[in-house]
Every structure is written in C-alpha cells, then in structure tokens.
Amino acid sequence: MSDWGAVVTGVGVVAPGAVGRAAYWDLLTAGRTATRGITLFDAAGFQSRIAAEVDFDPAAAGLTPHEVERMDRSAQFAVVAAREALADAGLEPGQTDPERVGVSIGSAVGCTTRLEDEYVMVSDSGKNWEVTPEFATDHLYRALIPSTLAVEVAWTAGAEGPTTVVSTGCTSGLDAVGHGVQLISEGAADVVIAGATDAPISPITVACFDAIGATSRNNEDAAHSSRPFDRDRDGFVLGEGSAVLVLESREHAARRGAHGYAEIIGFAQRSNAYHMTGLKPDGLDMAEAIEIAMRRAGITPDMISYVNAHGSGTAQNDRHETAAVKKALGEAAHRVPVSSIKSMIGHSLGAIGALEVAACALAIETDTVPPTANLQHQDPALDLDYVPLAARKNVNDIVLSVGSGFGGFQSAMLLARPGLASRK
Amino acid sequence: MxxxxxxxxxxxxxxxxxxxxxxxxxxxxxxxxxxxxxxxxxxxxxxxxxxxxxxxxxxxxxxxxxxxxxxxxxxxxxxxxxxxxxxxxxxxxxxxxxxxxxxxxxxxxxxxxxxxxxxxxxxxxxxxxxxxxxxxxxxxxxxxxxxxxxxxxxxxxxxxxxxxxxxxxxxxxxxxxxxxxxxxxxxxxxxxxxxxxxxxxxxxxxxxxxxxxxxxxxxxxxxxxxxxxxxxxxxxxxxxxxxxxxxxRDAGPGYGVLAGYAATFDPRPGSGREPGLRRAIVRALADARVDPSEVDVVFADGLGVPEADRAEAEAISAVFGARRVPVTVPKCLVGRLHAGGAPLDVAMALLSIRDSVIPGTPSLGELAPGIDLDVVRETRQATVRTALVLARGFEGFNAAVVIRSV
Amino acid sequence: MTVTVISLDEYAELINRASGAGLTADQLLDETVSFDSLGVDSLGVLGVVSELEQRYGLEPDSGADHSKSATALLFALNRRLVDAGLLTAGHTEQSIVIDAPYDEVWRQTNDVAAWPELFSEYAKAEILQTAENSVTFRLSMHPDENGTVWSWVSERTLDPETGTVRARRVETGPFEFMDIVWTYRKVEGGVEMRWVQDFAMKPQAPVDTETMTARISTNSSLQLALIRRRVEERARLAA
The missing domain is CATH 3.40.47.10 (Thiolase/Chalcone synthase)
Structure with a gap:
C-alpha cells in the first residue's frame, strides 16, 4: 500500500434522527429511517414534501446565542460535529501547532437556508427585484459566501493551516475528506479537520428538485420513501446534516497514541463530461474513479469487504452505480455487500459523502455493515447484494465509498482497518 | 513530489x-x-x-x-x-x-x-x-x-x-x-x-x-x-x-511557472496571535525555493480597509524589509472580483513577466500612516522574473503564489 | 372556459424561452423530430412542460411527461387541456396569418387535387365530383404507426363572396359526423385562415372524441404552419 493516507482519529456527526456519533451508528445499524413529512417549513404546494430532518436544538448542542445568530444552520451542524470529533480524538486546542492544523469542509449549497430567509425579508417576499439592503442582518454576507463554513470549523479547532471549502455538489463530502488526506500526505498539515455539511431543506432547494422530478413524491409513506435499489423507488429524499472527521498523519496519530477508527488509503475523482444531471447507464467514469483509487491504494478488488454506495434512490443512479461497481470490481462485485445509508438518512447533498465516510469508519470499527432500509423488492435489473433491511456482521478490513453528483462528478474513497497497511 | x-x-x-x-x-x-x-x-x-x-x-x-x-x-x-x-x-x-x-x-x-x-x-x-x-x-x-x-x-x-x-x-x-x-x-x-x-x-x-x-x-x-x-x-x-x-507538444515555452503556493488561516479573532499572511508568504517562497531578494514585484491583496491594509503591509515588510520590494495593486482599477480577483492578479503577473513591465496603482494618493511599502504608482518598465501574488479571503483565508519566468 | 390551442410559432418561442434552443416553427414541422435532435436536453424538456403548464394554468403533472418528440409533447398537452375542460371535446378552432395575396391563398388552399403537396398528412386526394363551388373527393392519409390507411369522402362548398368554405364528411368512417368551416379574411400582415371543426366519434371508433380533439388540435398547429410556409413560398415564386 502507498504512503498516501491519513488516520481517522475522531468522528463527529449531526444526522437526521441522530445527533452524535453513537446515536448515528445505532440508527444505521438498527435500519431505522429518519425520513418524514417536512416540518422545517410549510411544504404545502410542493410536490415532494418529504425530508430527513435533524431534530436540532442549537442550545442543547452547546451553541451560544451569538453563534446561532451569526451561523446558518449548516454552519451550526458543522461546528457541533467538529466539536464532537475533536473531543473524540482527544485533541485539545493547542496540543498541536495550530499552523499544522488544516480544515477542509465540503458543502454543496452552503448557507442556502439563511440566504433564503433573509432574501424574503429584504425583497418583501419576492415582490422586489431591487431589494432593501437595510433590512438585512449584519451577518448576511457570511451566508452569501460558503467559505464561512470552513471559517467556523477553523475557529472551533483553532486551526491556522490550509483551510478551504470544497464544493463539488453531491461529491463535496468525499472530495473534502479526500482533499484533507491530500494536505496531510503532501506535508502541508499534520492534522486536518475534514468533513462536510449541508442544510438544504428550504423552499428554494425543495422547489428546484421538484422542478426536475428528482425527489420522491411518496408523501403518503414518508418513512419508507427513500428506497434505493428497490423497484418501487421514485427519487431521492432530501436530507441534511454534517459529519466531521479528525484526520491525522500516521506519524502524528502514532506519536500521541491516538485511537484510529480507520485509515483512508485511496481516493480518486473523475468526471463524466456528459451532462449536469444525466448519467450514462454504463457507469464507466465512476468505475474509472474506483479503479484509480484501488491502484493508488495498492489493493485489488477481492480485498474490499464492503461498498458504501451512492444509492440515492433514482433508477438512473442505481443502474449507473451497479454497472460501475461490477466493472471496477469484476467477479468480486458479486461477493461484496453493497448498501445505501441514504435509505435511512436521505440525501444531504454535499454533506452525505462525509456522513458516509463516517459510517465506513464505524463499519470498520465495529465489523458491521449497515443495511439498505426499505429494500423490499429489489429491482430485477440490479444483481448485487444490497444488504436489505438488516445490518450484518462482516469483517470489514477495507471498505469503498462512492459518490456521484450533479456536474458529472464521480468520486471513490477507500478506507482500511488501522495498521492493515503496515501488516501487509 | x-x-x-x-x-x-x-x-x-x-x-x-x-x-x-x-x-x-x-x-x-x-x-x-x-x-x-x-x-x-x-x-x-x-x-x-x-x-x-x-x-x-x-x-x-x-x-x-x-x-x-x-x-x-x-x-x-x-x-x-x-x-x-x-x-x-x-x-x-x-x-x-x-x-x-x-x-x-x-x-x-x-x-x-x-x-x-x-x-x-x-x-x-x-x-x-x-x-x-x-x-x-x-x-x-x-x-x-x-x-x-x-x-x-x-x-x-x-x-x-x-x-x-x-x-x-x-x-x-x-x-x-x-x-x-x-x-x-x-x-x-x-x-x-x-x-x-x-x-x-x-x-x-x-x-x-x-x-x-x-x-x-x-x-x-x-x-x-x-x-x-x-x-x-x-x-x-x-x-x-x-x-x-x-x-x-512544441507549443512555445508558456507564460511562466507556478513555482510556489501556500495557504494559511488567521488565528481566531481575539487570540492576539499574528495573522497568517506572513506565514503564507514565507511558505510559498520556500515552496518555490525563492529568496525574498529574488522577488521583483508583489501583487498585493489590497483590501482597501485601513486595518487590513496595515496588516498586509506589516506582513510584506516582515518578509522583505520596509520598502524593499515593489508592491502593486492594479485591481484598484477593477474592484475586488472575489474568486476571480487573485487569478486576475496572476494573469497580470504572467503578463508582467512577458512584457517586462509592472502595472501601477493609480488610485494611490498618500500612503496611509504605518504603511511602509514601495507602492508602484505609475506603470513602469522593469524586468520581472519572479512575482508574488497575495490574496486574503473574508474572515481569515490567506494564500500566496510565486510565479516565475519559464 | 376555453383556451386557444398553441400555434407552432408560439410553441417554438416557448421552447426557445425554456431551453434556449433557438428554433423556428419550421423545425418542428417534422412530427418525428426528437427533442434530443433539436439539442434540447431532459431538463430543457421539463422546462418546456413547465412553461406550457404555466401558460394554461395546469396543475403540474406528477407523472411528468418525458415525450421524446416535440409533437408528442404537444399532443400530450392538448389531451390534458381537453381533460381539464379547457378545450371543448369535439370542437377545435385554430387560425394562421399567411403573408400572401388573398386570391393566392384562396386558390392554393382550395385546390383539393393538390392537397397532397400542400399538407403533409395526405397521401392522395381523388376528386369524385365537381360542380360550381363544390367538390366531392376522397382523401387518403399516409399509413399510421399501425399501418392503417385512414380514408374518407368529403364534400366542400365554397362561398367566395364571404370567404367561407364549409365541408362535411359524406362517408364518415369512425366519425359520427365531422363538419368543417374555413374562413378567410384580410388582416394586417396577410390573410387569416381560420379552421373550425365540429365532430364526434362513433362509440366503436378506435379513439374517443377527447383523444381525437387533442389529435386534431396538434395536427392543425402543424398543418397550418406548413401550409403557411408553402403558400408563401409559392406566392413568392409566382410574383
């Protein structure tokens, strides 16, 4: 295996149905779904009225009124997740040279919710094209520029190294974590606080997915509306949340005797250069990303124990992704469990990739594969083992997480049991 | 690597x-x-x-x-x-x-x-x-x-x-x-x-x-x-x-080389620690293996906000010495273009190398007190082999690149 | 409440607004032309559907229409308009302005023997009987997608004084009845030709009156635009 990589030493999660890492893993391994009718705003008049919402009380989560005032919901999620990750890693601010601590936060739509709320105020509910700037709050600029998500996490961690927001749509989470590992691997940082956040359950985002028919309209049965790989799926269910990881160089983690959940050992991105939303059924570009990630990690397909799928719940994705996994893994594809946690926590756009990497780290830690909930009737066109309904014990030495998003982006990341690399 | x-x-x-x-x-x-x-x-x-x-x-x-x-x-x-x-x-x-x-x-x-x-x-x-x-x-x-x-x-x-x-x-x-x-x-x-x-x-x-x-x-x-x-x-x-x-592909030598790059982030507000721009400069120069004395021009971030201008001037002076390197902010002619602004500065750096010229900062009247920089006011002819481009983003982002002739 | 069936010009304009495709009505005359070949992607088609729904105040169709051809989408829209009661089943009304001299428009569009060269839908027009200001003829369409050749006998009576033509089917086929009135009048920019058709389908007909209303509405949009183009071209050549 190559030198490229980093150790995951802290995990923090704010997810639908679960604030906190432990609650998150409980939810996923129990196969419970957190999708429900939208409560964050009145969704009457929208076609998809379902979402996977976080029951989030900022004060209970430890945020001060001033923090709540200046931060969009997505930033609040990220800060709470980052604090949990830092505490989990046992990394006190000041323990590491701040200049050697970086931040890489993914987000697809940034601070949309705050931007929309304030838009309504300054435009008289959309009546005016020229708005009234004096009706805006002092913090509106912070909502316009999603870079503030990284700012808040950097301030939380006391980081003064390379800091950025990675915003590649629905692969933002994987790409931000991948970027964090890159910063460590090239020596630009010893520690990177990496993850992603999104809080897109606002009228404009729900409306824009309505307009393209991408989201499920199974409003009558919201709890079972996210149905990846099921013949009765009818689109994805919008989610929200954040996962933040503490990534450390192997040396840094070893030096301080940190507990590692997993090592990230490979990562690659490819684009389909085909269509902003469309996917070709051949899955070739995602397969290419997987193959390159494996090559960089120095592993072969038979070494992969579990595939955490993109599994968004659209027919287009399921075919594309299944083809990609089969192309990249060959025969091994039929022996490896493949599951989508979006069946339980929905699709939180840029955040989901980080939530999935967190799930992969926990899957390795606990040797458990989370299931694909709601998978009652597998689409007959799909022929892999999608782990229906119930979690499974499985020796998870190496897991693969894949993501696919608007813009044509395809990403693949490989995680391994800590120390596996040096044992081989 | x-x-x-x-x-x-x-x-x-x-x-x-x-x-x-x-x-x-x-x-x-x-x-x-x-x-x-x-x-x-x-x-x-x-x-x-x-x-x-x-x-x-x-x-x-x-x-x-x-x-x-x-x-x-x-x-x-x-x-x-x-x-x-x-x-x-x-x-x-x-x-x-x-x-x-x-x-x-x-x-x-x-x-x-x-x-x-x-x-x-x-x-x-x-x-x-x-x-x-x-x-x-x-x-x-x-x-x-x-x-x-x-x-x-x-x-x-x-x-x-x-x-x-x-x-x-x-x-x-x-x-x-x-x-x-x-x-x-x-x-x-x-x-x-x-x-x-x-x-x-x-x-x-x-x-x-x-x-x-x-x-x-x-x-x-x-x-x-x-x-x-x-x-x-x-x-x-x-x-x-x-x-x-x-x-x-036999296409000519190109405009220049991206010789060095570094990014840092400012300390939390109120920490009393030094802002991160100087470190970004030092690291980018080190990455490029360039000594400060080799830098022919600095395209500064130039926020135009007094406190930020002073902080930037201090960072530049700390690396190069007071008034030891020509500093220019031609973006005063176009405004701040956000994510487009620093790339525009890089374009200027590359064209400065090509044309042996340093574009000026015509908006400058009197330097603000405490700013000890050699700001290039009028466009001047000069051989440019190495240029440093600085950029800062709202609430603490710092980045620096070193551009060199091919 | 009833609405006006969208003309091919308006349809092209609407497609352009939604998708930026820069089409002219002429490019939509080929019924088989797919959105794909017009460079309108799946999102563009959704935009077209949404614009059409907005124009007619239709509720969004949750079984979103992914019609591959512009004509099929227009038909689906007209069918929804009939179902919503915005178009009256068994009655269609459409018009177009042709930029040519009145006599030229009148002559060309009433030369039944030459209709196969004027319309795209007719394979054959046989004149069975003529009298002063009236003609009886058999029209045969091109085979449909099932290979069936639809054919019928009609009688047309012309009234050049008022610029009115009345037609009815003598041999009605699947129709209970089919009465047609064409009127011509000079307007700004040329001659307005208006088609009004009243009809009902027999219970045993392969399509019901509602579907036929949508089909005729769609087809009339295309045929009117085609006739305009051909009449204008010929008038220019004749001039």
Missing amino acids: TKNRRTVFSGVSAIAPNGSTTKEFWDATLNGVSGIGPISTFDASGYPVRLAGQVADFAPRDSIDGRLMVQTDRWTQLGLVAAARALEDAEIDPAALDEYDMSVITATSSGGNEFGQREIQKLWDKGARYVGPYQSIAWFYAATTGQISIRHGMKGACGVLVGEQAGGLDALGQARRALVDDATTVVSGGTDAPLGPYALACHVSSRLLTERQDPVRAYRPFDAEADGYVAGEGGAIFILEAEDTVRA
Missing part, C-alpha cells in the same frame, strides 16, 4: 471590468484606465453602495450556444468564455487529448447569484412550480467547473474551491496537485459575478464596501483615505500543464 515537474501556465484568458479580453484588459491596466463605474444593471439608488466594476461586454452569446446560456449564470458564462479562450491561447484542442488527462478546477466565492435570485423570486412571488429546472444546476458552486468539463469533454479529477478572494489561488494550488499524477492539462482559475441586486445587498452587510461615489477615488488600497473596497466581476482562467507536456 510536486517539485520535480514544473507547472507551466500555457494559456491565459482574463475578463475584467476595464477590458473584456486579455489584451484589452492589459492595455487598459497599463494605461491606468479604470473599469469602475455606477451600477448599470439595476437601479441601485436605494443602496448605500452605487459603484461596481462591471464587465461591459464579453459577448457570451457569440460563443456560447443559446441552450447553454439559459442554463447558466453570468458567473459560469464568464468562466466558459474565459476557458475557451485560454485553450485557444494555449493552442490546445481538447478533442485531441485523452479525456481523463484533462481536469477543471475553479474557484468561486458565491456561485450563481443572479440566476438564483430570479428563481427564488419566482418561488416567493408566484409559487414553487414557477421555479425552472435549471435552478438545480445553475446556481450551485460547482456549476462552472461542471459546465466547462462537459463542454470540452474533460473527465479528469475536477474540483471547486471556495475561500472568498483567496480561493482563486487555492484553485491554482489544486491544479498543480492534479498535474502530479492525475492530469496532463488543467483548466483552472476563477470567476465571479456577484453584482445582482441581492448579492450586492449581501456584500453591503459586510460593511467592507466603500460608499464613495467618485469612481476614481473610491477603492484606494494602502491610501490614507481608504475606507473600503468596490465589488467587481470577472476573473481569469488559465491552462496549466506539466512542463514536459508543454515541451512535448
């Missing part, structure tokens, strides 16, 4: 308020022609800020199909036009290259603002069903990279970085990484177009914009009368290639 293969800028395309092509922009800049003027695209009379750096005419319809126009924000159109021109400038035909060897990595600060405002207005004024299908792909931050990748058939590792004004340099840093073993050709840089009515209102809330109404005296980095900046639109897109790739 990034040091053995030099990263060459083989194509440049700038679109700026004082010139919508590279040549027009460069001529205007060398002649001190400003692109800052009263906001003309909407009625800004109710705004405390009335000036902006607007790109007058980059004729997107001449080169972008109507089908692509309707699904893109102006920020993406700027990126598409600039990317196509940069490819042309580098004499690259993407169709002739392996599609997996080409990457697109751009920066944006705020995405598709005007497109988004139109759609959100439809939603709130008329109803959810009036939101069009292209909202889902036009306003989000990845739109420009995605559209450039699709238009030119580029399937390599693509990226989008957001760090306000500093993000434009982070994109170039990422492009250099991609050239290590992901790609042979990278389209990179940044554009932004945040001058719609709502986006500008958002900017106003930062209280960093000047409310002056005289275009010539509005944005005055390092000046004693500096009281904020002017927002602008535009940016620059480059073609970056590994040096051996450029040589192999």
